[in-house]
Amino acid sequence: MTYRMTFRGAAVPAEPGQSVGAALVAAGILDWRTTRGSGRPRGLFCGIGVCFDCLISVDGVPGQRACLVPAGDGMHLGDDARHETVGHGEDGGHAGDAGGPR
Amino acid sequence: MPYTHDVAVVGAGPAGLAAAVESAEAGLAVVLVDAAGQPGGQYWRHYDESHARPGDHRGHHGWSAFTRLRDRLDVLTADGRIHYLPGHQVWLITRDDPGVFTLRVTRSFGGSAGRVGAGVSGGTETGPSRAVAARALILCPGGYDRQLPVPGWDLPGVMAAGGAQALLKGHRTLAGRRAVVAGTGPFLLPVATGLARAGASLAAVVEANGTLGWLRDPVGAMSVPGKGVEALQYAVLMARHRIPYRRRTVIREILGEDRVEAVRMARVDREGRLTGPDREVAADLVALGWGFTPSLELPLMLGVDTRKDVDGSLVVVVDDLQRSSVDGVYVAGEATGVGGAALAVAEGRLSALALSASLRRPATAAVVRRLQRAIRRGRKFAAAMHRAYPVPGAWTEWLAEPTLVCRCEEVSYGDLLRACHDLGAEDARTLKMLARPGMGWCQGRMCGFATAEIASCLSGRETTAEDLRSLSTRSLAFPVTLGELAALTDDTASDGTASEATTERG
Ligand SMILES: Cc1cc2nc3c(=O)[nH]c(=O)nc-3n(C[C@H](O)[C@H](O)[C@H](O)COP(=O)(O)OP(=O)(O)OC[C@H]3O[C@@H](n4cnc5c(N)ncnc54)[C@H](O)[C@@H]3O)c2cc1C
Numbered sequence A: 001m002t003y004r005m006t007f008r009g010a011a012v013p014a015e016p017g018q019s020v021g022a023a024l025v026a027a028g029i030l031d032w033r034t035t036r037g038s039g040r041p042r043g044l045f046c047g048i049g050v051c052f053d054c055l056i057s058v059d060g061v062p063g064q065r066a067c068l069v070p071a072g073d074g075m076h077l078g079d080d081a082r083h084e085t086v087g088h089g090e091d092g093g094h095a096g097d098a099g100g101p102r
Numbered sequence B: 001m002p003y004t005h006d007v008a009v010v011g012a013g014p015a016g017l018a019a020a021v022e023s024a025e026a027g028l029a030v031v032l033v034d035a036a037g038q039p040g041g042q043y044w045r046h047y048d049e050s051h052a053r054p055g056d057h058r059g060h061h062g063w064s065a066f067t068r069l070r071d072r073l074d075v076l077t078a079d080g081r082i083h084y085l086p087g088h089q090v091w092l093i094t095r096d097d098p099g100v101f102t103l104r105v106t107r108s109f110g111g112s113a114g115r116v117g118a119g120v121s122g123g124t125e126t127g128p129s130r131a132v133a134a135r136a137l138i139l140c141p142g143g144y145d146r147q148l149p150v151p152g153w154d155l156p157g158v159m160a161a162g163g164a165q166a167l168l169k170g171h172r173t174l175a176g177r178r179a180v181v182a183g184t185g186p187f188l189l190p191v192a193t194g195l196a197r198a199g200a201s202l203a204a205v206v207e208a209n210g211t212l213g214w215l216r217d218p219v220g221a222m223s224v225p226g227k228g229v230e231a232l233q234y235a236v237l238m239a240r241h242r243i244p245y246r247r248r249t250v251i252r253e254i255l256g257e258d259r260v261e262a263v264r265m266a267r268v269d270r271e272g273r274l275t276g277p278d279r280e281v282a283a284d285l286v287a288l289g290w291g292f293t294p295s296l297e298l299p300l301m302l303g304v305d306t307r308k309d310v311d312g313s314l315v316v317v318v319d320d321l322q323r324s325s326v327d328g329v330y331v332a333g334e335a336t337g338v339g340g341a342a343l344a345v346a347e348g349r350l351s352a353l354a355l356s357a358s359l360r361r362p363a364t365a366a367v368v369r370r371l372q373r374a375i376r377r378g379r380k381f382a383a384a385m386h387r388a389y390p391v392p393g394a395w396t397e398w399l400a401e402p403t404l405v406c407r408c409e410e411v412s413y414g415d416l417l418r419a420c421h422d423l424g425a426e427d428a429r430t431l432k433m434l435a436r437p438g439m440g441w442c443q444g445r446m447c448g449f450a451t452a453e454i455a456s457c458l459s460g461r462e463t464t465a466e467d468l469r470s471l472s473t474r475s476l477a478f479p480v481t482l483g484e485l486a487a488l489t490d491d492t493a494s495d496g497t498a499s500e501a502t503t504e505r506g
């Protein structure tokens, strides 16, 4: 069975066991967020959960690493207006540019 | 108070898997925490086993060594002798009472597919973050691809070499159709041949060094004979797939509007100074890697001694029993120096035997000596490889002012130049404070090495361990929600230990 997810309204297929990020890349979608500063497109970079370039919202939960989240049938990716403040202790955290609408 | 295990092993890659099964078989109560959903780490990364296909392990070196370790892990987990927490990352470790470490762990991902949840045994699913306690630690956090910034490296379609490999091995996904693999080191070859075998056309493998570099240390290079055979196999595969191998060449710029379209490359001399004219090739995937660099946030959080290794990366100092400078903290695998999977397994085993011996569970002296010999040989080989494939000394000359150095905070080389020349930053710590490289989501994992090198180069001196440390220290190993942080403060309000740990550093 092939899963069906949606990304900004478009259907994205995924093989069970693939990550959300891998499924997007396989569908030819290489970027899914923009940077806070110069609004540049970003997608996968490290592929293993350490660079945080690939942040995306999954079923309304923002700030997920697309390279780690396993794809699921019916998942809604991207486009979610809710932001969550995330801290890593350096400067008290900043509101995520991740997973928010463009 | 959570149950106190004899030992907490962090990481289920080659080092951590070996450490966990060896500790449990020696009779210790073990908790094994790993950010990945299934064991294997980077080297033995593989497709989700619940959806496995026969071809998944083609070209996977040492696969039977993995399945043997994994089978032992399964038995020990079923017997309750290892409490295995896959899909969980440790974001903070504190030593609340003398002799007891508290690890704060949270899910690595909150996806609704729930594969990870299925593997979690005995967990109290009360909140997003939980505490795990242990009397000793074996830290095996591995590492990630080491990066040097290059104009255009933030374009979609540019990936870490290991990341492109991980996408293939872990997700059966080819990141592009026409690839350039660039940087330095023997690891570029398996990445390139892996992509080619999966159907990509390889425009070039771009290697900054000459490939006979190992002749600089032939004795070291020969200390692990099996490696020569492996190298030969890759050479054959490179020839079979007709992959152009460009030695002493670097990528000058990655071109494209909103995604990669081409790269410009140029020849360099031994020190990395540009010598030849530029040459352009089309590509839709660029995989970059300058070797690997260890993940040191957990060891540094505990205050262990670190040093600069032969390859210029910061690593943990350990003795010949894998003990760090902090009592009760053992470290194994890439974190003690990048050296590959076989070495990581040997170090993981040795750390477990050393720990159990310290708890008066006698280990066979002959086995300990055998492992120590294997580790010494492995280190010699790794050092020879590091000397053969160095980051070229003149690499900062490839940078242009607009080149992005810190991807997260979008700090350019020009910003760093100004912080040094106009504001007087002379070391990495000051540079980080003034220009904010390494202050974003990844906390310097991607730009830390490069920023430390830029800081020292602009001040006309060698990079020091202190430069590297100021970009490797992280107050929290992973970002957590403010709710999780607040819960921690409530938790420890009585003694304040954890809240101190989050504010002191950074
Ligand atoms: C992306 C990538 C691909 C690689 N591919 C190859 C390859 O194909 N061939 C090869 O020879 N070498 C490869 N390497 C090199 C590889 O690192 C070593 O060969 C080997 O895997 C090292 O073993 P290790 O046990 O030290 O670390 P790793 O295998 O890196 O395992 C470390 C584990 O610790 C986990 N971890 C780290 N921090 C935390 C934390 N805070 N909380 C919980 N878990 C944590 C990680 O998720 C990981 O599962 C690769 C490296 C990388 C980064």
Ligand code: FES
Pocket: A043, A044, A045, A046, A047, A048, A049, A050, A051, A052, A053, A054, A055, A065, A066, A067, A068
């Ligand atoms: S690609 Fe780096 S964290 Fe996902």
